[in-house]
Amino acid sequence: MQSPHLPPDQSLRIYKRAQRLVILSVAEDGIRVGTGTEYPTFKDTDYTDGVYIFTENLIATSTIQAPCGLMVATSNLSGPEGTVLDCSGLPGDFGTGGHPSGYPGGPGGNLGVYIQDLDDDAARAFTFLARGGDGGDTFDSKASVGDGGGGGMITSVLQPTYLRVMNFVQGYLARPEFRTGDVPRDRILVAYGDALYYATQEVLIMGLNLSASPDKIREIFVKLSFEVERIELGETTTVNNLHSAAMTAILALSAQITRQLILVAPDKDYTRGGYPGAGVGVIVPPGKMGADGEQIQTFLETSTIDLPNAQLPFAHPEQCAMLLERANLFFYMNSPKLRLRAQFLYQRIIERLGFLSLKPSDPLYQVYETYQKKGIIPSTSLKDLAGIRESANAQLIRLNSGKTDYYGYSARWVPRASYNFYKHVLDEALTDLESFENAYIQYHAALDEQKDLNDKLELAYSKTSRITSSLDKDRGDIWSGLQNLNRGITDMTPVVEKAHKQLMEAYEKEKKKIRNAFGLSILQVINAFTSIAFAPNLESLVKRVGDVVLPGFINVPIISGGTVTKEYLASQINESEATFAKISTELKQKIDGSYELDEAFTKRLIVEKEQMLSQLDNFSNAAFTDLDDEETRKDLREKFDAYINEVTKRNDLIFQYNVNIKLLQQKTDEKLEYEQKKKELENRQVEHADPDLPAITAYVESIYQSSRLRVTKLLEVLLRSLSFRMLRSRDIVAFAFGSENPEPDTVPLSLTSTVLTAARSEIEDIFNNEVEEWGAEPIRFPGNFDRDTGKHYHLNKNEREQLFNNYSVTVKIPPVLRHTTPSGDFKGCCNVRVYRARFKFTGLKTAADVKDGEEVFVHVQLTHNGHETIVNRSNEAVEFEHSPIATIYSYYLHKNGKMSVLDNGNIAESDINHTATSYAPPGPFAEWKVDLDGTEFDKLDFSDVTDAFFDLCGTNYAYI
Structure with a gap:
């Protein structure tokens, strides 16, 4: 029974009903069975309808007997050598005085085993049995012996740990570089930084994920590791050497899989019928041997394509949902170690559910239907599993991108609001968490x-409105953020189009150098090169462009007098995994409201750009002897850099x-689901035999998790605010557990309201000790904001001309580090913050026809775009993103040159006199838009203006 003061273990659920035991676990430590555990045997139990264990790890300390049936679905199985999972029938009893004949042996049970990551130790250590029980003996010559029981059924689905890696290496060998062309592979060099070098490294990293000993991993990849080491020592290797080394790895992996196949091969003896009994000291007629049972093994020797033919429902939707929730928890805690664990769990879920979508004719589909009718798994299992897989895939994409966290915030996003701004809502969230936690504890105690x-359920659903209210707030925040993002995307479109136009013009210049000798149209060149770098959707990741031949490709002469096909040159370009499609700067919106990416988000354009230019070098060197295109190539590189920069931003x-x-x-969806569930529960009485009890339990779990997620989100926001204010990143896990390296199993159980309240107190203390953190108050510049001038940043001639011509200009103030030259007014300054931003002109005067005493209105709106760099005391440039900040500097200009200031350019939410409670001020190193709209231009004379500059007031620290 759980402690009345702590939430139950969220990694474990146990259902005992209808003579059936179902155990669902997602703990790292897994489930332990056998001698010395909570489950020493399932031989003499009331679970006549079988035992079903769905877990990530099953550790057996000894042989396990389960004559009524056992199903084990696990990622990893471990135990001492000679361990047996034994569903053999019980032997018949001896005949006695009242019943002299021997009793028949019991039938063998059904044994199901699924292992997602079968290692060599498990293949060697375990034996699976479902024999019939032996018949009972008799002491009476006139009595009969017991017949042997019939053998049972063993159904297994086994995936060797080596299969995943072998498939990965096979994908590596399918790369275009390894295809046979006119140039032999042993003449094509691979050096450090080449795409093939990085791909080889990925293979070696993947190999480390094998559930095998370090010695075994080294043995498999020894040749591939040797080639990579050569490259890293500054030497070169050839495509042929890497191909040979990868083939060696494939053969080694295949050999290990074959060894496992032999070790786990079914043996008829494992399901044989039981032997009949015998007369003890007497001669009696022989009994009957039990009929042999059946074995169905799905061993995934070459791929997972055979999974639909499996006959075991190895993925339980509730257990997979628990695993997804665990991965989500690790993701939203945002600790580096836990994020890695979340990534691993998402990948495991996606791989496990790779058999979806099934057809009704598939054996696995039919088995799921059978188990659903028996009530062993929910009636909506396949639909639920599809949703879980989709969710895990979406979360993995987000996590791998590094662009957003669990809550949708970009990696660099920070709030500028102070702790006081969040205090009330955090108080409310913690109070709600305590209530839901109490309801969760009491509900599970009543369940046990x-x-x-019903009264415990009321504790939960009666406060559902608190959660739906917070979801409404989240939706409002997300919607507001979407509007800002949409404006940003729209604003970037003309910028991208301009960069694309300049890139195409650079291609035109290069084309003039290569067209006559190479024979390609500019359209073919553009298609060939840009289709490598830009993939419009995620499906492109699985396509390989090397199979596509550009139209019009023929043989090209090389300097040596031989020829090389253009198809081969194109396949060299097409080393990256991308689609063969024309690049487009058009913004394409999907049905669900999202935009299509300009490139596959996991790929970096820079690598493709280098490959493209490298291939142009190859074309020049291989096909032409006197091509002089150094200047056009340089221009092309610069334009490609500019294009990459703009596309990446968008x-x-x-x-x-x-x-x-x-x-x-x-x-x-969550809000609607909570409201619907509340309505259902208000109008029904729930019993322990209620068929919807698992769904109701999941609801109580979900609403508790949502309340906890709300608190951790607010704490994460506070830590980001701290990071922006104090330039020191902190890990919420360190606050919650006193360590940045907790064991994953300790996190869900220990993340109580008490722990999170203590973490909140520590964060509050740090907010209140900002000055102590930096050792002193910052230096003000200037000393008096109202009388003195601040630090200046001057527009260059082009920027001034654009401002005078268009009355607006965007200016990027570059970051100034310790040794930046020239450093201007920011020399020796770090952690520079701006509280007031003004913009001034040297030489600005009123027009000649302005009368004495007449006032001319000058209006300048300055907008900080929210993407900025702040330099810390360690001379590191730290990048942040926040909402744009606009301020106005306006004044009346008199004929005598004097000014009457109206708006002084204050950053309104920031208060230099109350830094701990106000919004954090931004820094100067960002893009600023200067807009003179509203100024009385017809009454001003800009002809003598010699300078236009920012006049910034704020604070900074000195380097130590």
Whole structure:
């Protein structure tokens, strides 16, 4: 029974009903069975309808007997050598005085085993049995012996640990570089930084994930490791050497899989019928041997494509949902170690559910239907599993991108609000968490003790409105953020189009150098090169462009007098995994409201750009002897850099926008689901035998998790605010557990309201000790904001001309580090913050026809775009993102040159006299838009203006 003061273990659920035991576990430590554990045997139990264990790890300390049936679905299985999972029937009893004949042996039970990551030790250590029980003996010559029981059924689905890696290496060998062409592979060099070098590294990293000993991993990849070491020592290797080394790894992996196949091969003896009994000291007629049972093994020797033919429902939707919730928890805690664990769990879920979508004719589909009718798994299992897989895939995409966290915030996003701003809502969230936690504890206690559940359920659903209210707030925040992101994406479109136009013009210049000799049209060149770098959707990740031949490709002469096919040159370009499609700067919106990315988000354009230019070098060197295109090549590189920069900026916004579109829908669905469940529970009495009890339990779990997620989200926001204020990143896990390296199993159980309240107190203390953290108050510049001038940043000639011509200009103030030259007014300054921003002109005067005493209005709106760099005391440039900040500097200009200031450019939410409670001020190193709209231009004379500059007031620290 659980402690009345702590939530029950969220990694474990146990259902005991209808003579059936179902155990669901997602703990790292897994489930222990056998001698010395809570489950030493299932031989003499009331579970006549079988035992079903769905877990991530099963540790057997000894042989386990389960004559009524046992199903084990696990990622990893471990135990001492000689361990048996034994569903053999019980032997018949001896004949006695009242019943002299021997009793028949019991039938063998059904044994089901699924192992997602079968290692060599498990293959060697375990034996699976479901024999019939032997018949009972007799002491009476006139009596009969017991017949042997019939053998049972063993159904297994086994996936060797080596299979995943072998498939990965096979994908590596399918790369275009390894295809046979006119140039032999042993003449094509691979050096450090080449795409093939990085791909080889990925293979070695993947190999480390094998459930095998370090010696075994080294043995498999020894040749591939040797080639990589050569490259890293500055040497070169060849494509042929890497191909040979990868083939060696494939053969080694295949050999290990074959060894496992032999070790776990079914043996007829494992399901044989029981032997008949015998006369003890007497001669009696022989009994009957039990009929042999059956074995169905699905061993995934070459791929997972055979999973639909499996005959065991190895994925339980509730257990998979628990695993997804655990991965989500690790993700939203946002600790580096826990994020890695979340990534691993998402990948495991996706792989496990790779058999979806099934057809009704598939054996696995039919088995799921059978188990659903028996009530062993929910009636909506396949539909639920599809949703879980989709969710895990979406979360993995977000996590791997590094662009957003669990809550949809970009990696660099920070709030500028103070602790006081969040204090009330955090108080409310913690109070709600305590209530839901109490309801959760009491509900599970009543569940364990078979007590009435309804008053405990009321504790949960009566406060549902608190959660739905917070979901409404989240939806409002997300919607507001979407509007900002959408404006940013829209604003970037003309910028991307301009960069694309300049890139195409650079291609035109290069084309003039290569067209006559190479024979390609400019359209073919553009298609060939840009289709490598830009993939419009995620499906492109599985396509390989090397299979596509550009139209018009023929043989090209090389300097040596031979020829090389253009198809081969194109396949060299197409080393990256991308789609063969024309690049487009058009923004394409999908049905769900999200945008299509300009490139596959996992790929970096820079690598493809280098490959493209490298291939142009190859074309020049291989096909032409006198091509002089150094200047056009340099221009092409610069334009490609500029294009990459703009496309990447827009992609970052698009990715974040798409994530938040999905989050908005998720929050909406959650709200509707909670409201519907509350309505259902208000009008029914729940019994322990209620068929919907698992769904009701999941609801109580979900609403508790949501309340906890709300608190951790607010704490994460506070830590981001701290990071922006104090330039020191902190890990919420360290506050919650006093360590940045907790064991994963300790996190869900220990993350109580008490722990989170203590973490909140520590964060509050740090907010109140900002001055102590930095050792002193910051230095003000200037000493008096009203009388003195601040630090200046001057526009260059082009920027001034653009401002005078268009009455607006965007200026980027570059970051100044310790040794930056020239450093201007920011020399020796770090952690620079701006509380007041003004913009001034040297030489600005009123027009000649302005009368004495007449006032001319000058209006300057300054907008900080929210993407900025702040330099810390360690001379590190730390990048942040927040909402844009606009301020106004306006004044009346008199004919005598004097000014009457109206708006002084204060950053309104920031108060230099109350830094701990106000919004954190931004820094100067960002893009600023200067807009003179509203100024009385017809009454001003800009002809003598020699300078235009920012006049910034704020604070800074000196380097130590």
